[in-house]
Amino acid sequence: MTLGTPPFRIKLTKVDQDMVEHYNRSSFHRNELLIPVRPFTLALADKKIEVSARQIIILPEPISRKIYLPIEDTDEKDDGSHGGHSEKLYAYILALGTPYIEAVTSEFIETPELKKIFDEPHALSFSFVTWQHMFQSLLQLKEELKRPEDALQKKMVFNIVSAILIELFRMFHSPTENQLQLSEREILAYEIKQYIQETYRKNITLQDIADHFNISTSTVNRVFQPYFHSTIYQFILDLRLNYARRLIENGQSITESWQQAGFNDYSNFYRAFIKHYHIRPHEVSKKRPDKDAH
Structure with missing residues (x-):
């Protein structure tokens, strides 16, 4: 060779x-x-x-x-x-x-x-x-x-x-x-994270997560927060905002974007978006089509 x-x-x-x-x-x-x-x-x-x-x-x-x-x-x-x-x-x-x-x-x-x-x-x-x-x-x-x-x-x-x-x-x-030996608490924290990442675009709540893992809502946050430095609410919100912004950048309408990202109403989405990104949704720059793609 x-x-x-x-x-x-x-x-x-x-x-x-x-x-x-x-x-x-x-x-x-x-x-x-x-x-x-x-x-x-x-x-x-x-x-x-x-x-x-x-x-x-x-x-x-x-x-x-x-x-x-x-x-x-x-x-x-x-x-x-x-x-x-x-x-x-x-x-x-x-x-x-x-x-x-x-x-x-x-x-x-x-x-x-x-x-x-x-x-x-x-x-x-x-x-x-x-x-x-x-x-x-x-x-x-x-x-x-x-x-x-x-x-x-x-x-x-x-x-x-x-x-x-x-x-x-x-x-x-x-x-x-x-092979690191994980505690039951650490395993549960990562399983909660994975479950949220798979379902955040649906109308899931803290209670839904607690019911899925057969634990209390307080236990969900208590287990999750030390590993990911975020509350369940904030983690889901960040995922939804990031997803909605990507859709807007790719040419989706603002209405379709917040709905597909899992938000219940526009006003909550609008306030959260400005607070997170410091711009309004309609100010997001659209991605230009790649001229070399064709």
């Missing part, structure tokens, strides 16, 4: 309903990292594993595998509220050929032990904070793969993949040291 030339491309793929059908029909898989963002079932030979978020599943090349989505999701029909068909994202799959992994292990300092993580399947569970760090690396890789392919792009991709594999090896080699 010529120095500085990747052995072949890696592949990062989104897992949604359409992709799963193709994935399960395939008889060939490379070494893969499966990074879930929603729960589903993974079948390896005659064994089924319930996969959840904050895990990374290591799948060696020769192992057969199939993905099964929750029945309620595969039966779910699009109601047209999103303007067309909308697939849920369940995971990302990072496929790596053996030559690519060997290149990583011989780059700069010989580290052949990194290849051992692909000796057999593994499911590594992470704390929310550690998993977020790994997931951000994956998103960075996703953006880098969109760039035009040149020497610098290839090097950046190679470096990100190398860092991910090194972190996984550390987790695999010293799980008790690196």
Whole structure:
């Protein structure tokens, strides 16, 4: 192999309903990292594993595998509220050929032990904070793969993949040291945050959140605030304002924007918007169409 030339491309793929059908029909898989963002079932030979978020599943090349989505999701029909068909994202799959992994292990300092993580399947569970760090690396890789392919792009991709594999090896080699043990309170705080981020555009209240987690409203704020330095009310308000402003910038009407962001009435939205951004909604600058897009 010529120095500085990747052995072949890696592949990062989104897992949604359409992709799963193709994935399960395939008889060939490379070494893969499966990074879930929603729960589903993974079948390896005659064994089924319930996969959840904050895990990374290591799948060696020769192992057969199939993905099964929750029945309620595969039966779910699009109601047209999103303007067309909308697939849920369940995971990302990072496929790596053996030559690519060997290149990583011989780059700069010989580290052949990194290849051992692909000796057999593994499911590594992470704390929310550690998993977020790994997931951000994956998103960075996703953006880098969109760039035009040149020497610098290839090097950046190679470096990100190398860092991910090194972190996984550390987790695999010293799980008790690196997998942070979260308290129940911390786990609950991050679960509340995730729930809010998924539902803030609906007319959710503090009581709705409390009911969802079967706790009191005072407990919701008491658990949430120390980790995110915000009350539930302010956190939801900030999410809605940011979303409404993005819609306005992209050409949506002000009325459509505040309604779609989850506000109940215009006056509350108007006052909150001025207080947050120090400008009125109609003063927001619209983004210009990208001339190169066509």
